Amino acid sequence: MPSEVALARWQFGITTVYHFFFVPVTIGLVYLIAIMETLYVVKKDDRYKQMAQFWGKIFLINFAVGVVTGILQEFQFGMNWANYSRFVGDVFGAPLAIESLLAFFLESTFLGVWMFGWDKLSKRMHVASIWLVAIGTTLSAFWILTANAFMQHPVGYTLKDGHAEMSSFGALLTNPQLWYEFPHVFLGALVTGAFVVMGISAYQLLRKRHIEVFEPSFAIASIVAVAASFLVMVVGHEQAQYLLVSQPMKLAASEALWKTSGSPAPWTLFAIIHAGAHKNTWMIQIPYLLSVLSYNRLYGSVPGILELQQQMQARYGAGNYVPDVPVIFWSFRIMVFAGALMFLASAWGVWRIIRNRLVPGRRYLKWMVWATSLPFIANTMGWIMTEMGRQPWVVYGLQLTRDGVSPTVSAGEVLTTLIVFTLLYGLLAAVDLYLIARVVRQGPVEDDHGDEPESLSPVAL
Amino acid sequence: MTLESFWFAIIAVLFIGFFFLEGFDYGVGILVPFLGKTDKERRLLINTIGPFWDANEVWFITAGGAMFAAFPGWYATLFSGFYMALFLLLVALIGRGVAFEFRSKVEHPVWRTFWDWVIFGGSLLPPLLWGIALANMMHGVPIDQNKNYVGSFWDLISLYSVVGGVSMTLLFILHGALFISLRTSGVLQERARAAATAIGAWATALTFLFVVLSYLETDMFTRRGIDPGVVPVLAGLALFSVQFFIRAKRDGWAFFMTGLTIVLSTITVFMDLFPRVMVSSLNPAWSLTIYNTASNPYSLKVMTIVALTVVPFVLLYQGWSYWVFRKRLSSDHPLEY
Numbered sequence: 022m023p024s025e026v027a028l029a030r031w032q033f034g035i036t037t038v039y040h041f042f043f044v045p046v047t048i049g050l051v052y053l054i055a056i057m058e059t060l061y062v063v064k065k066d067d068r069y070k071q072m073a074q075f076w077g078k079i080f081l082i083n084f085a086v087g088v089v090t091g092i093l094q095e096f097q098f099g100m101n102w103a104n105y106s107r108f109v110g111d112v113f114g115a116p117l118a119i120e121s122l123l124a125f126f127l128e129s130t131f132l133g134v135w136m137f138g139w140d141k142l143s144k145r146m147h148v149a150s151i152w153l154v155a156i157g158t159t160l161s162a163f164w165i166l167t168a169n170a171f172m173q174h175p176v177g178y179t180l181k182d183g184h185a186e187m188s189s190f191g192a193l194l195t196n197p198q199l200w201y202e203f204p205h206v207f208l209g210a211l212v213t214g215a216f217v218v219m220g221i222s223a224y225q226l227l228r229k230r231h232i233e234v235f236e237p238s239f240a241i242a243s244i245v246a247v248a249a250s251f252l253v254m255v256v257g258h259e260q261a262q263y264l265l266v267s268q269p270m271k272l273a274a275s276e277a278l279w280k281t282s283g284s285p286a287p288w289t290l291f292a293i294i295h296a297g298a299h300k301n302t303w304m305i306q307i308p309y310l311l312s313v314l315s316y317n318r319l320y321g322s323v324p325g326i327l328e329l330q331q332q333m334q335a336r337y338g339a340g341n342y343v344p345d346v347p348v349i350f351w352s353f354r355i356m357v358f359a360g361a362l363m364f365l366a367s368a369w370g371v372w373r374i375i376r377n378r379l380v381p382g383r384r385y386l387k388w389m390v391w392a393t394s395l396p397f398i399a400n401t402m403g404w405i406m407t408e409m410g411r412q413p414w415v416v417y418g419l420q421l422t423r424d425g426v427s428p429t430v431s432a433g434e435v436l437t438t439l440i441v442f443t444l445l446y447g448l449l450a451a452v453d454l455y456l457i458a459r460v461v462r463q464g465p466v467e468d469d470h471g472d473e474p475e476s477l478s479p480v481a482l
Numbered sequence: 483m484t485l486e487s488f489w490f491a492i493i494a495v496l497f498i499g500f501f502f503l504e505g506f507d508y509g510v511g512i513l514v515p516f517l518g519k520t521d522k523e524r525r526l527l528i529n530t531i532g533p534f535w536d537a538n539e540v541w542f543i544t545a546g547g548a549m550f551a552a553f554p555g556w557y558a559t560l561f562s563g564f565y566m567a568l569f570l571l572l573v574a575l576i577g578r579g580v581a582f583e584f585r586s587k588v589e590h591p592v593w594r595t596f597w598d599w600v601i602f603g604g605s606l607l608p609p610l611l612w613g614i615a616l617a618n619m620m621h622g623v624p625i626d627q628n629k630n631y632v633g634s635f636w637d638l639i640s641l642y643s644v645v646g647g648v649s650m651t652l653l654f655i656l657h658g659a660l661f662i663s664l665r666t667s668g669v670l671q672e673r674a675r676a677a678a679t680a681i682g683a684w685a686t687a688l689t690f691l692f693v694v695l696s697y698l699e700t701d702m703f704t705r706r707g708i709d710p711g712v713v714p715v716l717a718g719l720a721l722f723s724v725q726f727f728i729r730a731k732r733d734g735w736a737f738f739m740t741g742l743t744i745v746l747s748t749i750t751v752f753m754d755l756f757p758r759v760m761v762s763s764l765n766p767a768w769s770l771t772i773y774n775t776a777s778n779p780y781s782l783k784v785m786t787i788v789a790l791t792v793v794p795f796v797l798l799y800q801g802w803s804y805w806v807f808r809k810r811l812s813s814d815h816p817l818e819y
Contacts, residue, residue, distance in 0.1 A: 085583035088536065089576040095546055099561025100568055103630075106561075110554020111777040118547035119788050125540040126796045130803050133533035141806055186778040427562035429630045438569045445573065449580060456587050 026423045028435040029101040032442065038401050039446050040094055043087035045400055048162060048207065049214015050080045051155045053242060058148045072234050075465040076218065081136065082456050086449055101435060105415055105425030112178050112187045113168050120164035128157035163203055170199035172416050174267040185419065198267055201260035208253040212363055213396035215246035219370065220393030221461050223386040234465045240374050246367035254360055258314065265315055268417060270342060271410035273326045274349040276311065277301050281325040286311035294347045299327060344412040348405065356402035359395045366392050485782040486772040489552035492789060494752040496548055500541035501744050507531040507538050509658015511578065511605025515598050517662065517673045524598060525586060526811050530665040533807050535582065537800055551785055555629055555775030556759045563631025564615055567638060571611050578604025609654045610647040614638055616751055617646030620700045622763035629770060642699040649692045652685035653744060660737040667810050678728050678736065686721050713753065717746035
């Protein structure tokens with residue numbers, strides 16, 4: 022039987038990565054749907070309404086799974102990580118509560134109104150509802166990342182009686198970590214939604230079905246994708262630079278940099294990592310690039326893992342402060358590679374549209390169907406790097422992950438819930454994909470019918 | 483009023499909102515397979531809560547979040563202590579949440595029946611578990627001097643807690659049946675009224691049994707004496723009046739009265755707990771209170787400012803959403819969901 026810590030970490034990893042398959046699709050799609058419905062209200066062209074309703078169906082199937090897996094995320098802290106919750110609840114609980122108050126109510130209320138209100142509200146009120154849902158999803162991302170940023174880079178707290186107490190709410194909100202993380206996650210989510218729309222549109226355009234709906238869908242999504250995928254790289258670069266300040270060990274691990282580099286520092290494109298022996302073989306390196314990435318200049322050395330380990334031992338006592346180097350190294354590279362591919366793919370699409378050849382070539386469309394997987398790979402790798410890169414800390418420099426688990430929960434209990442949730446999630450994923458595939462095959466509906474019956478007698482309460 | 487008391491009240495309010503609102507949508511979910519004879523009828527029943535159930539559930543999510551923020555010690559002990567109960571609750575909520583979205587997407591009868599029963603199970607388990615949990619929080623559970631729950635899942639199951647769970651479930655079914663009678667017309671409305679009449683007697687009987695057991699099993703008696711005070715007495719009167727309003731076909735009043743019962747009963751539970759949040763059965767001194775589980779004052783102040791700013795808007799727009807869908811449903815329009 023693995024330890025309770027190991028099982029609780031697996032549970033957090035699996036449920037978080039899974040939850041984040043759905044979250045960025047929700048955020049990205051809701052903005053695209055809001056844009057489409059706004060075009061419908063402005064241009065009074067029914068094609069845009071068809072678009073909004075078609076993507077709305079896919080959005081709702083995805084949203085359902087995102088919401089239910091999100092409930093588990095909130096309760097997991099208390100269930101598996103009770104000592105962590107006691108230790109940081111004063112600071113960490115507030116953003117979660119504010120997320121519920123500000124974001125979840127907004128999202129769920131106005132999504133209900135939007136779903137059932139097509140013929141109950143004026144067009145303006147209806148389109149306003151979806152924009153409010155979009156704002157809700159974004160606020161939700163902001164507040165949960167406020168909490169995560171605190172775990173990565175604790176600010177605005179004082180230690181008292183063995184736990185962290187909030188001392189400055191303003192510091193939490195101005196945490197530099199938050200302002201690198203939030204734009205990166207938000208833009209990544211826009212890319213994800215855009216690639217889902219492009220992938221499905223490409224599939225339909227290849228079959229020459231509903232071209233009047235899927236051509237403009239593809240065009241709108243590719244414009245969002247090219248802008249967001251470019252900006253996500255810019256922000257990501259700044260975020261990586263900030264690691265030098267906040268978590269140099271994570272940066273060193275992401276470069277598999279065992280010994281402090283010389284100046285100028287080369288960037289390693291490929292390496293076989295021997296973590297036990299603290300060395301790499303078969304390295305392919307690009308000179309100067311690590312200095313450029315770290316400092317925006319052609320010189321400067323980057324501290325290595327072994328030196329940082331010594332520093333941390335001096336500061337926090339004996340122990341191993343090195344995360345899983347091969348995992349961090351490769352997750353970072355796969356994320357960057359996927360991100361670069363997404364920028365090139367969407368730039369090519371926009372280029373074709375600008376040159377007024379609206380339907381791009383068949384070969385490109387075939388690639389775009391497959392490219393739908395890229396944002397999911399990038400999102401997953403990004404979170405693996407971020408969360409595994411802060412190990413062995415659950416709150417960086419304040420609490421070790423192994424000290425955060427629930428004292429009264431047994432490994433057997435965590436294993437039971439881990440198995441059930443994993444199986445349940447697997448089933449949900451299969452059903453979710455099956456239903457989305459069905460919606461895609463059915464295509465947009467042309468006849469405009471209401472989605473909620475009503476009689477003419479108002480209720481007398 | 484201290485900050486700790488204020489946040490205890492806020493969490494009580496969130497639970498009141500949660501039980502009042504999700505109370506009827508759990509009830510509707512439980513009734514769907516029984517009141518809906520055809521697919522179309524079942525879809526209509528689900529659509530009575532279609533636009534609302536998700537926002538209703540947020541009351542509970544917010545209660546959890548507020549508990550985490552204001553009383554981390556309570557949140558940590560409750561969620562890690564009632565581990566398997568919480569796990570069952572999560573499985574129920576996950577199944578229920580996707581079932582509402584998935585059921586109508588495929589027209590195969592087996593598919594729809596399957597998700598209808600997932601809605602049923604996912605609506606039945608939460609009130610059952612919440613009733614059990616609240617009864618245990620009042621009765622007392624093994625909490626040691628380190629504020630840790632040292633019992634097992636089976637320690638939560640007793641005659642008292644099961645009666646609590648069943649009475650809460652029956653009360654919610656009654657509440658849900660009356661909500662259906664408000665939102666439908668014709669045959670469905672008739673069936674909902676009949677169900678309310680049948681369930682109402684059982685709900686009333688079990689609730690009073692629970693009150694009697696509370697005198698025996700908790701310290702209500704020593705704390706309050708025979709006369710429990712005005713709030714629980716009103717809760718009982720409201721519950722009694724429901725039968726009368728159903729017979730008089732005053733659905734609105736009947737629904738208002740079940741709602742009042744739920745609200746006043748929840749207030750009673752929280753009043754009896756105060757200032758404790760979880761009673762220790764091992765040693766009264768080890769009970770969790772609002773004072774030994776609360777966040778620091780600064781944190782509570784920040785949360786207070788946020789809550790007082792945001793909550794009025796939440797109440798306004800959520801109320802507005804009910805106003806948008808104020809008309810009764812009937813089956814002479816095509817159904818999307």
